[in-house]
Every structure is written in structure tokens, then in C-alpha cells.
Amino acid sequence: MKTQKIYNLVILDASGSMQSIYSQALTGVNETLATIRLAQEEHPELEQYVSLASFSAGEYFLNRIYSALPIAEARDITRKDYPLLGCTALYDAMGTCISELQQKVTHDDRVLVTIITDGYENASRTWNGKQVKSLVEELRQMGWTFTYIGADQDVERVAEEIGVQNSLRFSANAAETQAMFSFERSSRRKYYHKMKCMVDKPCESMVETNDYFADDEPEKR
Numbered sequence: 001m002k003t004q005k006i007y008n009l010v011i012l013d014a015s016g017s018m019q020s021i022y023s024q025a026l027t028g029v030n031e032t033l034a035t036i037r038l039a040q041e042e043h044p045e046l047e048q049y050v051s052l053a054s055f056s057a058g059e060y061f062l063n064r065i066y067s068a069l070p071i072a073e074a075r076d077i078t079r080k081d082y083p084l085l086g087c088t089a090l091y092d093a094m095g096t097c098i099s100e101l102q103q104k105v106t107h108d109d110r111v112l113v114t115i116i117t118d119g120y121e122n123a124s125r126t127w128n129g130k131q132v133k134s135l136v137e138e139l140r141q142m143g144w145t146f147t148y149i150g151a152d153q154d155v156e157r158v159a160e161e162i163g164v165q166n167s168l169r170f171s172a173n174a175a176e177t178q179a180m181f182s183f184e185r186s187s188r189r190k191y192y193h194k195m196k197c198m199v200d201k202p203c204e205s206m207v208e209t210n211d212y213f214a215d216d217e218p219e220k221r
Helices: 016-042 090-102 129-140 155-161 174-200
Strands: 004-013 046-055 062-070 110-117 145-151 166-170
Touching: 004 016, 004 090, 004 174, 016 046, 016 174, 046 090, 046 174, 062 090, 090 110, 090 129, 110 174, 129 145, 145 155, 145 174, 155 166, 166 174
Parallel strands: 004 046, 004 110, 110 145, 145 166
Antiparallel strands: 046 062
């Protein structure tokens, strides 16, 4: 049986402003982990790995929860795993997490990067937007898929600034956060189905497309 490794990287905002939707974010991430586990069970030819990190700002801005871990070994996270503090070092989080994963994958592996934040970049020290955009655009040409999910902001503009083609907006309240995670999981399942179809029939191009969120509309955006 042919197999395909899929690395799921989730970069989750842990700044103080996430407090208003903290419970929904924690539940949503665990439901996303459940979706990845189910995909592994349903499609054993897709070898699922997960990297999960939350970010804020300062010297210890990055909280690496999982790093390229087989999904079967990834338990649900708790409040202890996901503390909130500080500001939003988005560029540093993206640059660091993506670069670290880049060192672990091969050219034949597929990578799905999901960025979830309720605020704009305001605290990075090492990476800037231009550097992040260059890195993202390079990896998109190698088949990496990037999605940017932002609350109460111009997500298309922000996504464009960092080289991401697939974006989704939601409002930072309980109902819309729940709807956003539900919609993302639906899109994720379709992504896995697409990867399954490509195992036996590889497409000629691995370049990322901009249709990750295209097929459906969430209940509220």
C-alpha cells in the first residue's frame, strides 16, 4: 500500500485577548485533534503527524506542545498546556514553527499549516512580515498548504502580507468561534480526502491552490 505522510502544524494565539474565547479555542483544538485521529483511522495510507504550538510574546513567547508527533500519540490538551499571556508575536511564531518543521519533512511529504489568531502582529523581535512571506511563498511551491484564520480583522489583507492564499474571518465570540472551528474541520476533512485520492493518482503539480475554504460557507463569518 502506498502511503503519504501529512504533517499538521497548528499555530494558536495565546495572547491575553484570547480570554474571551478561551474555552471555545481549547475545545476547538481538541476537536481538531480528534478529526486528525479519525482521518488516520479511516485512511491508514495517510500517516498523520501533528505539531501544535501556542504563542504570545517576550522571551518565552512560544509554547511547543507537540512537535511532529504521530497523531496516535497526541492526547487532548488541557488548560495547563495552553496558558494565556502577553501580546502577539505572530511573525516570530510563524517563522520559528515553520522553519523547525521544514527541517523534519522531506520533499514528498505534505504539510498543512493552520494559523489562528484574534489580533494583529505587534510584538515580534526576530522575524518580520517580508521574511515570513518569502518563506511561505517558497514552501507553497513545494506543496505546503497555509491557512490564516483571524478574528475581527481584514484577514485577506493580513494573509496577503504573509503570503497566505487561504483565509477565513470570524468574530471573537463564543458562537462564531465554535462555528469557525466546525467549518475548519469540514475543510480539513476535504483536504484529507484530496490527499487520499492523490496517493494512487499523483498530480503533476504540488503547488498549493487557494480553494481550502472554497466549497462551503460557514454558518456565520
